[in-house]
Amino acid sequence: MNQMTNAPAAAGGSPGREHAPVEFYFDFSSPYGFLAAQKIGAIALRHRRAVDWTPILLGVIFKKTGSQPLTEIPLKGEYAKRDFERSARFHGLPRFRLPSRFPVPTQVPARLITWLKDASPGLVPAATLALYRAYFEDDIDISVPEHALAAAAGAGVDRAEAQAAIESAQVKDALRAAVDRAIARGVFGSPFIIVEGEPFWGLDRLEHVERWLEKGGF
Amino acid sequence: MNQMTNAPAAAGGSPGREHAPVEFYFDFSSPYGFLAAQKIGAIALRHRRAVDWTPILLGVIFKKTGSQPLTEIPLKGEYAKRDFERSARFHGLPRFRLPSRFPVPTQVPARLITWLKDASPGLVPAATLALYRAYFEDDIDISVPEHALAAAAGAGVDRAEAQAAIESAQVKDALRAAVDRAIARGVFGSPFIIVEGEPFWGLDRLEHVERWLEKGGF
Numbered sequence: 001m002n003q004m005t006n007a008p009a010a011a012g013g014s015p016g017r018e019h020a021p022v023e024f025y026f027d028f029s030s031p032y033g034f035l036a037a038q039k040i041g042a043i044a045l046r047h048r049r050a051v052d053w054t055p056i057l058l059g060v061i062f063k064k065t066g067s068q069p070l071t072e073i074p075l076k077g078e079y080a081k082r083d084f085e086r087s088a089r090f091h092g093l094p095r096f097r098l099p100s101r102f103p104v105p106t107q108v109p110a111r112l113i114t115w116l117k118d119a120s121p122g123l124v125p126a127a128t129l130a131l132y133r134a135y136f137e138d139d140i141d142i143s144v145p146e147h148a149l150a151a152a153a154g155a156g157v158d159r160a161e162a163q164a165a166i167e168s169a170q171v172k173d174a175l176r177a178a179v180d181r182a183i184a185r186g187v188f189g190s191p192f193i194i195v196e197g198e199p200f201w202g203l204d205r206l207e208h209v210e211r212w213l214e215k216g217g218f
Numbered sequence: 219m220n221q222m223t224n225a226p227a228a229a230g231g232s233p234g235r236e237h238a239p240v241e242f243y244f245d246f247s248s249p250y251g252f253l254a255a256q257k258i259g260a261i262a263l264r265h266r267r268a269v270d271w272t273p274i275l276l277g278v279i280f281k282k283t284g285s286q287p288l289t290e291i292p293l294k295g296e297y298a299k300r301d302f303e304r305s306a307r308f309h310g311l312p313r314f315r316l317p318s319r320f321p322v323p324t325q326v327p328a329r330l331i332t333w334l335k336d337a338s339p340g341l342v343p344a345a346t347l348a349l350y351r352a353y354f355e356d357d358i359d360i361s362v363p364e365h366a367l368a369a370a371a372g373a374g375v376d377r378a379e380a381q382a383a384i385e386s387a388q389v390k391d392a393l394r395a396a397v398d399r400a401i402a403r404g405v406f407g408s409p410f411i412i413v414e415g416e417p418f419w420g421l422d423r424l425e426h427v428e429r430w431l432e433k434g435g436f
């Protein structure tokens with residue numbers, strides 16, 4: 001990312017050359033993360049930005065912030081379930097369904113994408129969306145390695161390589177380091193978006209992100 | 219409110235006659251509540267609805283939900299302060315300032331409005347906004363009775379009557395009962411809006427509220 005930031009402005013104006021990528025942090029068990037993941041690519045593209053997709057582990061982050069999964073909080077939990085589906089309809093994404101097992105640990109899909117960012121970055125957006133859709137549209141438990149690998153394979157990821165990757169100590173360490181870096185940048189929820197240092201939390205801040213990209217701040 | 223709901227449809231279509239009022243719940247120490255309070259009247263009016271303004275006490279509600287003030291949560295707190303001001307600018311309300319003392323207990327202004335809803339309902343919107351503006355624009359600590367009374371008096375509320383009201387056991391009980399009713403209706407934050415049983419939490423759900431009013435659900 002620093003390389004891109006420091007690169008000289010490209011003549012052709014291809015996405016992400018003039019400016020730092022839009023940093024997009026998400027947990028694979030986050031409904032609002034899923035909905036935002038389907039929007040962020042188009043938003044960035046409209047403003048000629050690349051997206052830096054970073055899976056995080058809310059479980060680790062919640063320990064630091066003393067938070068808990070939204071659906072487990074009294075009163076708020078019931079509301080949240082209703083709001084997930086209403087937000088999906090509001091954003092024109094009605095295929096969203098709350099999975100039968102929710103939330104799930106997300107180390108497996110997060111490791112897969114952490115590895116893929118290094119191994120084959122061009123596949124990251126499609127693989128991320130394939131994993132998210134398996135979980136939030138087709139009710140497939142992507143915390144199970146078999147299921148995560150199948151979803152990613154559907155997006156063109158090499159299954160054997162991915163399997164080795166999610167079991168590798170190196171990738172586990174890389175994910176842990178990525179989560180620590182995210183926390184150090186102030187990330188505490190999902191989705192979380194950073195545009196040149198400015199933090200935006202939540203699906204409902206995409207409008208702020210869009211205006212920020214358009215005007216360079218407001 | 220039930221009376222209005224059950225009333226026959228009025229011929230003239232004046233606000234709030236055909237449908238139940240938009241229920242608007244807010245805490246006087248809630249920045250997003252303040253911003254939403256400046257929007258909800260116009261939204262309701264566009265859809266020929268009245269607003270039922272109900273001050274609540276987040277301190278009481280947070281005890282039930284195990285929540286704490288946003289600004290006191292690690293990481294989230296720093297973000298929230300930034301987001302308050304950015305949200306104010308985004309919504310064209312740049313006079314917002316985080317008060318020097320924040321949050322404050324809100325029994326005093328909440329009792330005042332609870333009493334006013336009964337004593338002089340026509341003054342409720344202006345008095346609510348006057349109290350909110352004193353706190354979030356002019357940095358006046360409205361938890362102090364003198365300051366709350368002065369702000370309300372500026373909106374046409376009788377000062378002596380208001381003073382007697384905020385000290386009265388009956389008004390204290392009425393506020394307690396209103397908070398209990400709000401909790402029973404699922405209210406857990408501020409602002410909280412209910413349109414014919416459909417709950418909406420947060421400034422960022424005003425768009426959902428507007429679409430809901432327009433289409434009768436979505």
